[in-house]
Amino acid sequence: MGIKKTEGKCDARPSAVVLLSGGLDSAVTLAVAVREGFACEALTFVYGQRHGREVESARRVARQVGARHHRVVSLDPSLFAGSALTGGPAVPLDRPEERMASEIPCTYVPARNTVFLALALAYAEARGAFDIFIGANAVDYSGYPDCRPAFIEAFERLANLGTRSGVTGEGRFRVRAPLMAKSKAQIVRMAVELGVDASITWSCYNPDDRGRPCGRCDSCRIRLRAFAEAGLTDPLCGDEGEV
Amino acid sequence: MGIKKTEGKCDARPSAVVLLSGGLDSAVTLAVAVREGFACEALTFVYGQRHGREVESARRVARQVGARHHRVVSLDPSLFAGSALTGGPAVPLDRPEERMASEIPCTYVPARNTVFLALALAYAEARGAFDIFIGANAVDYSGYPDCRPAFIEAFERLANLGTRSGVTGEGRFRVRAPLMAKSKAQIVRMAVELGVDASITWSCYNPDDRGRPCGRCDSCRIRLRAFAEAGLTDPLCGDEGEV
Numbered sequence A, B: 001m002g003i004k005k006t007e008g009k010c011d012a013r014p015s016a017v018v019l020l021s022g023g024l025d026s027a028v029t030l031a032v033a034v035r036e037g038f039a040c041e042a043l044t045f046v047y048g049q050r051h052g053r054e055v056e057s058a059r060r061v062a063r064q065v066g067a068r069h070h071r072v073v074s075l076d077p078s079l080f081a082g083s084a085l086t087g088g089p090a091v092p093l094d095r096p097e098e099r100m101a102s103e104i105p106c107t108y109v110p111a112r113n114t115v116f117l118a119l120a121l122a123y124a125e126a127r128g129a130f131d132i133f134i135g136a137n138a139v140d141y142s143g144y145p146d147c148r149p150a151f152i153e154a155f156e157r158l159a160n161l162g163t164r165s166g167v168t169g170e171g172r173f174r175v176r177a178p179l180m181a182k183s184k185a186q187i188v189r190m191a192v193e194l195g196v197d198a199s200i201t202w203s204c205y206n207p208d209d210r211g212r213p214c215g216r217c218d219s220c221r222i223r224l225r226a227f228a229e230a231g232l233t234d235p236l237c238g239d240e241g242e243v
Helices: A024-035 A053-065 A112-127 A149-161 A164-168 A184-193 A218-229 B024-035 B053-065 B097-102 B112-127 B149-161 B164-168 B184-193 B218-229
Strands: A004-006 A009-011 A015-019 A039-046 A069-074 A131-133 A174-176 B004-006 B009-011 B015-019 B039-046 B069-074 B131-133 B174-176
Touching: A015 A024, A015 A112, A024 A039, A024 A053, A024 A131, A024 A184, A039 A053, A039 A112, A053 A069, A112 A131, A112 A149, A112 B112, A149 A164, A149 A174, A149 B149, A184 A218, B015 B024, B015 B112, B024 B039, B024 B053, B024 B131, B024 B184, B039 B053, B039 B112, B053 B069, B112 B131, B112 B149, B149 B164, B149 B174, B184 B218
Parallel strands: A015 A039, A015 A131, A039 A069, A131 A174, B015 B039, B015 B131, B039 B069, B131 B174
Antiparallel strands: A004 A009, B004 B009
């Protein structure tokens, strides 16, 4: 966690790697990391997801929230083939409400967070960073197996077993999921408190022909409900969705 | 592990994903998996390693040993920047003998096996495979933190926590490292027993101008010593190295 030089200036802050999708959760996570005093290396993966618009949002968020660097890395989408998000079999992205709470979503991408955290770990170790931030959240309708505290803890343990830095004691990797136990409404309030511009984030899986959020997919519904519960209007979606 | 169709023919064998570098260890690992009755999906990653020749060897090995498919996947080498293998700082690849046994090699690539296993896991889950084979080996001069039994066990645990298949009980992922406790001489003997053509594998980090193994890098020395201990001559390197 030495002193880093950036554009001719010294940056004495410790480094952190932050997974940044372009959605609201990862934007707030980045803002938390910046607030904690980290020089943030934001990392966005492109892997054939349907909503490429997310990547443009990630770029804007990295600038607005104040990442030190932002890197967009392409991954071969065929590795993940089989998810509704990567062009797998056609499945409805708007599920009945009661199914959202009990099922693993069809938007589950095989081992996605394992892959993202593994690449973030490589990136962190190569740069002397020991803190890795991820916007994983287990509350509300998440349902993703790789968004649970037990998964994050298991990855942190792995990180310290499988790296030079972890083994030599040079540093201890920490996988930080500051939104894990937050409700979606709490995350919306954090966005406001931390000055995150929610209008530049992106959550929708199925934008319409004019590039507007559909208001109907799981992600839109969760987001709209969150803003409603926080007593706010979503600057991106408005309050027109089918909440 | 259902029946797979391949080129019009049914393949009733269960599928396995096998990490294949093109070196002798991964070739033998693939042969073990084939011998165990798996239809093998071999996976090779290209990530800016100096010895691109390995990839051509991986292609030949996949054919010779009998993988069902072989996929070569490119990874952004800048993710791993900092290793002697990915064009990091210039460091001697031929270390004094006494240092080989006690140090993490300079050829250590940050979190490499974490990344490779994570991608293999995504690939496996997307294809309904539950067995992942890796040629990790903790004996002799390995020294890599991500080649130890504790690391492999931790990854297996993670795999079953962070995937749909693991969580729903659809299947249990197994990370198989059949060479873990083998000496290099034993691996050479296994290659012979399993019919692996060692002459098409590749191990050298620093081939000479004519594309021949240097005989001096850690990898060449370990390989030459292994063949000598097994009472055999390396069909690739001969016995001219500085054993």
